[in-house]
Amino acid sequence: MKANKLNSIIVLGLVATIGILIVQLLWTKEAFNLEEKKFSQKVHVALLEVVKKLYQGTNRDIPADNPVRKISNDYYVANVENDFSPDVLQHYLNEEFTKSAINTDYEYAMYNCQSDEMVYGKYISTNSNTPVDEQINFPKHKNLVYYFAIRFPNETSYLLNSLRFWLFLSIALIIILLVYVYSIYTIIQQKKYSELQRDFINNMTHEFKTPLSSILLASNYLSKQNCITEDEKLNNYTQIIINQSKKLNSHIEKILNIAKSDDSILSLEKKEISVIPILNEVIENMKLKHPTLAVTLNHGKEHTILADEFHFTNIVYNIIDNSVKYCNDTPEVTISINEEKNNLKLNFSDNGIGVSENNIAHLFDKFYRENNKKSNEINGFGLGLFYVKKICTQHHWKIFAANNPNKGLLISILIPKN
Template sequence: MKFNKLNTIILLGLFAIIGILIAQLLWTKKAFTLEEKKFSQTAHIALLEVVKNLYQGTSHELPSKNPIEKISNDYYIVNVENDFEPEILEFYLKSEFEKMGITTDFEYAMYNCQSDEMVYGNFVSLSDKAKAKAKVYFPKHKNLVYYFAVRFPKESSYILSSLQFWFVLSFALIVILVIYVYSIFTILQQKKYSELQRDFINNMTHEFKTPLSSILIASNYLNRQDTIKSDEKLEKYTEIIINQSNKLNHHIEKILNIAKSDNSPLDLDLKELSVVSIIENVVENIRLKYENATVHIHTEKDYGIKADEFHFTNIVYNLIDNSIKYCENKPEIHITISEENRNLKLEFSDNGIGISKKNLSFIFDKFYRIPSKKSNEVNGFGLGLYYVKKICTLHHWKINAKNNLENGITITLLIPLKS
């Protein structure tokens, strides 16, 4: 696949989202570490207060050395160097943990010097939601006599619960990344199908050109024969073949031009043009083709614009031709030229069949043809107005369409004028 501007934007967008996601995950990990450290400090302070409470009313002094030691992430031992009752210990543990905002469940055990082992105390649920757990073995710590141990079995889940916002944000970024990747995949698939469609149309039209040229050459030669000229019916049929072949050739050329402009940008040959002169020339040619059509030009003066003469002529021709083809009565087109907010305003108003509101916004789309009885009668590929819109965009002009009050539509071109 050709590496172009679209692929560059896609890759930059993908790298940006992945980078943000990685940064978010790293920050989440860092936040978890900080929360874990904060919990450890809070538990340390709470256990220190428990030690102070246990020493109150006794003749013993507080240990000079820090009595609290963290054995693992969720396991602490506290050296009190003093005898104490389990009920009092539990009361102080619950009180101090609640004061410090530690609401996770915990369990404790005390060392019994007589049996030389840790005696399980109790499982305390501060959240009032957890069920009593089975007794957990507390390992004995050597060189200590009067001490107790505290374990927080749900410390990890407790810390994770405080990081809900971080996880929601990370999940949202993952969802955005998945949606982005899916969208890009869909766009690339559509692009691939569009390229296949364009290649098919190009190949098909090129294949049509050769036999069509042969038909035109043979038909023109046939039409010059005396035998054909002497027979009115044969001459009429030959002219039908030539006319229809020319019409088909015109459609094929239009498809090839559109396909060419899709593959590579059109080069505009910009020069000063007389708007009224070009419109009058187009109207004169239109009258030769449609004798019953009436075209009125309304303008106070001639205007000059800088544009590509060939493409501007085609724009005017396409708009008038469409107005005539999609009219069930005698075609009557009004072309109004005026100035509006430093823009040259060209209005092409007709008395045709009009367009429903739901279809009006699609008339400039490629290959779009309004589903109607008249559309079925008119030959075409839905490329005329697409071409008009494309040329207007290349010139940086604005184009829009609206329905008239009674019947028909008005297509308006806004062309910036020089200051």
């Protein structure tokens, strides 16, 4: 995917997510306003019913003007124009608020004609465990004689509680937006890492190719000299140098190509191959390279598999070479072949340093090298076992790694029978 297209998708996704979040917040705000209006209407109707009941049993009529007024968001005043008892007022308030489903704390006060001030009544809590707040002075209003005031100290929290679903959606969208931003940040970081990795691979390709070409030219020239051709032993060593240089050159091409992309697919030339001869050939070459290496091959009858001979050889070579590299003692490798139901199982066990249990899951990751003293001493790029895993995956084989009970590493390859 081109960079411009990816950037456009990222920007559009971010704008869309922010837009949805803004719309959700606006809807939540509108829902809160509607709840507040609905609550105000219920309080107004309930207080109007209280005023009507306070006039019951008297010869006076209710004032023509609306006796209930909203002074602020949580403060209401009801004009009675008739003397009333505080106990009767509280009884009517509880009754009407219950009937109107107004289930929140409130406090009330009444105007005292003799002292010309508002007298605090009582704090009524819907929860008996809620502590009573300190008394609050209610403001006095002009031109009113017999009236009472109501305050709802928890109105805002009461309304927000009724909007739990809307608030949950808003919080969920905020979390989604944060996750989206974090994901975009991670993608950008991974993109930078991939570009750096690609540049590194391109540079290494050139660095490997140059000395290998020089080795091949020198080896070919050396093989034509009379002193070499006349000495069978020297001629044999020269041919080994040429063959291994060509093989190494081919390895570099294959491994670097597969390392350029996790999604790259290699062209496999599958055919029926015998397992034992290939293992013996790799073991012989590895012993030439590492004279102290001891390899034990345990097998019964001859086994054949459907595989790419070149890549299967590389798999065995990489696993054994890895065992030799990460061994502090004389390297010992045991290769065993077993039949398990419809599968052929190849086990490669060594006496190396093994891998810590926390990091063994990353053993086949590209460029992964465990941070230890041995890794620091060995030159490498962490591509060997990644290549092994890649080839096994393309053959539809399964590969596992585990530490031996006593010492070393065990790598198992499960190959379906033909």
